[in-house]
Amino acid sequence: METQNIFILEPSTSEEANALKAFATALKIKFEIKEKSYNSEFVAKIQESQKQIQEGKVTRVKKENLKEFLGI
Template sequence: MSTISFKAHIEDASQVEAIKAVLKALKIKFEVEDNPYNPEFVEKIKESEKQAKEGKVTRVKKENLKEFLGL
């Protein structure tokens, strides 16, 4: 027996059920992992939270916001 992994970018739950039905019909054992966020993205968010807690932030006054954004 060998194992493969794949990602399915679905739009609704009915698509998950359709994929499950096909795999069951082919007698293929499977597992469904629900991971709504990209792990790399989650790591970036955690790093940003850590930086904020350490005070490594940039504060911009409202009147300087356009200049800061280059607008």
């Protein structure tokens, strides 16, 4: 008997993910794993920030100057 149901499970830890895989495999349930992807604009911003760090385009603030830097 074939069913049209689709279940979407979102494990929050690797242990949960491994348990779900083992469960589905033990019951011979067909499953596929889809990785969550980040928003492409967010990824581009992070990559740009990493590039700026490598180029030395950073601002360093000493702990004692932090409140002044943040305006608090």
